[in-house]
Amino acid sequence: MNISKENIDDLNAVIKLTVEKDDYETRVDTVLKDYRKKANMPGFRPGKVPFGMIKKMYGKHVLADEVNRIVSEEISKYLAESKLNILGEPLPSENQETIDFDTMDSFSFNFDIAIAPEFEVKLSKREKLPYYTIEVSDEMLDQQVKQATGRFATTETAEEAGEESMIKGDFVQLDQDGNVLEDGIKVENVVLSPRSIKEEAKASLIGIKSDAIVTLNPKNTFTDATQTSYMLKVSAEEAEQIDGDFQFTVKEITNYVPAELNQELFDQVLGEGKASNEEEFVAQVKEDLQKTLAFESDYKFSIDAKDKLINKVSFDLPEAFLKRWILTTNQDNEQITAESLENDMPKYIEDLKWQLIKNEILKVNEIKIEEADVLEVAKKSAKMQFMQYGLTNIPEEHLENYAKDMMNQQEQRRNMAETAAQEKALEFIKEAVKIEEKEISREEFNKLFEKN
Numbered sequence: 001m002n003i004s005k006e007n008i009d010d011l012n013a014v015i016k017l018t019v020e021k022d023d024y025e026t027r028v029d030t031v032l033k034d035y036r037k038k039a040n041m042p043g044f045r046p047g048k049v050p051f052g053m054i055k056k057m058y059g060k061h062v063l064a065d066e067v068n069r070i071v072s073e074e075i076s077k078y079l080a081e082s083k084l085n086i087l088g089e090p091l092p093s094e095n096q097e098t099i100d101f102d103t104m105d106s107f108s109f110n111f112d113i114a115i116a117p118e119f120e121v122k123l124s125k126r127e128k129l130p131y132y133t134i135e136v137s138d139e140m141l142d143q144q145v146k147q148a149t150g151r152f153a154t155t156e157t158a159e160e161a162g163e164e165s166m167i168k169g170d171f172v173q174l175d176q177d178g179n180v181l182e183d184g185i186k187v188e189n190v191v192l193s194p195r196s197i198k199e200e201a202k203a204s205l206i207g208i209k210s211d212a213i214v215t216l217n218p219k220n221t222f223t224d225a226t227q228t229s230y231m232l233k234v235s236a237e238e239a240e241q242i243d244g245d246f247q248f249t250v251k252e253i254t255n256y257v258p259a260e261l262n263q264e265l266f267d268q269v270l271g272e273g274k275a276s277n278e279e280e281f282v283a284q285v286k287e288d289l290q291k292t293l294a295f296e297s298d299y300k301f302s303i304d305a306k307d308k309l310i311n312k313v314s315f316d317l318p319e320a321f322l323k324r325w326i327l328t329t330n331q332d333n334e335q336i337t338a339e340s341l342e343n344d345m346p347k348y349i350e351d352l353k354w355q356l357i358k359n360e361i362l363k364v365n366e367i368k369i370e371e372a373d374v375l376e377v378a379k380k381s382a383k384m385q386f387m388q389y390g391l392t393n394i395p396e397e398h399l400e401n402y403a404k405d406m407m408n409q410q411e412q413r414r415n416m417a418e419t420a421a422q423e424k425a426l427e428f429i430k431e432a433v434k435i436e437e438k439e440i441s442r443e444e445f446n447k448l449f450e451k452n
Contacts, residue, residue, distance in 0.1 A: 011318040015111045087114040088325035117315040123432035133439045134293040149258035158255045163194045168252040174245045358425040373420040378403035
């Protein structure tokens with residue numbers, strides 16, 4: 001076995017590997033002998049097929065498999081022992097000589113590798129980075145409280161409909177003279193609300209009472225063919241063709257009554273013991289809202305830190321190799337072509353530079369990613385998922401169990417570990433540079449992304 005590295009430049013090299021007969025002969029014979037033991041061929045007892053026949057039938061295939069296996073093992077071993085920091089994975093050289101397993105005893109392979117650049121990340125308090133905190137306005141806080149009372153709202157029957165009411169009734173299609181169309185569309189127990197229909201039709205429903213009858217034209221009532229299809233229980237194609245009046249007979253009017261700001265609601269929303277009066281409840285809701293908004297602030301900070309360090313830390317990358325590697329590893333992805341990659345390459349390069357800078361920060365400063373760090377990321381992710389469904393009061397035990405289930409999925413775990421690494425790197429950056437905290441409104445914060 002002979003393996004060596006030949007440098008082309010600071011970022012590119014070739015690993016040369018020669019596999020001799022002594023390296024593979026014993027392994028090939030062992031596999032073929034195992035084939036012989038299991039072979040079941042007409043005219044021969046099990047396990048008694050001549051070895052020469054087995055070798056003739058399977059020798060070339062087994063030889064190729066074993067040589068390729070040896071190459072893979074030796075390349076991995078060489079990279080580990082030499083502690084080479086490579087980008088991507090080794091690729092067969094484009095000038096690789098043809099291998100003939102029928103006539104050759106010795107096999108030479110060349111693999112191109114890309115070597116990660118060497119650089120330093122120097123940070124000091126002379127560097128400045130903004131950290132934007134989103135101001136919790138009275139309007140935002142009122143909206144959060146309204147959402148909380150709305151989640152635990154009850155219903156009551158109403159005498160007449162308001163804009164927020166739910167109106168249950170029956171639709172019957174009419175002919176051009178305003179009479180019930182005998183073979184027309186008839187739908188019972190349709191539920192609609194004035195707030196979800198077109199403005200021009202709202203006046204016909206607001207103030208209406210039970211048992212009242214009103215005439216509605218779907219094209220002037222519903223926002224689009226999809227809503228028409230859903231309300232009248234017809235296909236989207238049929239909904240597009242409907243153009244005429246329907247009779248709507250009101251059967252029941254229901255209003256949602258927001259929950260009262262009392263101890264029961266405080267415990268339902270926040271958990272027992274978190275608030276004992278309205279003032280404490282609103283204060284806790286505000287604190288929870290600030291924590292949620294902090295995710296957005298951290299995201300913006302990560303963008304600013306990334307941009308600053310990519311511009312500050314200068315190094316080259318082996319772009320030609322990286323293009324080959326991306327195309328090779330995405331052969332089955334029709335969306336990634338040589339043409340699309342040419343347009344997307346600047347983004348790939350930017351992301352890779354940021355990845356290398358983060359890794360260098362962690363390595364030089366001996367920052368480790370522990371299991372607890374990954375679990376914390378998983379818990380944050382789980383909490384955000386629950387919050388999307390209005391579930392803010394999840395017991396810690398349930399949250400942790402859900403997070404651990406997420407971590408059992410390999411792809412999710414890898415992403416969470418990467419997120420944990422980024423968070424640790426950003427924490428270090430925050431400590432190393434001067435942070436200029438700025439509290440701004442939601443509108444001003446959103447405009448910051450427009451500038452990017």
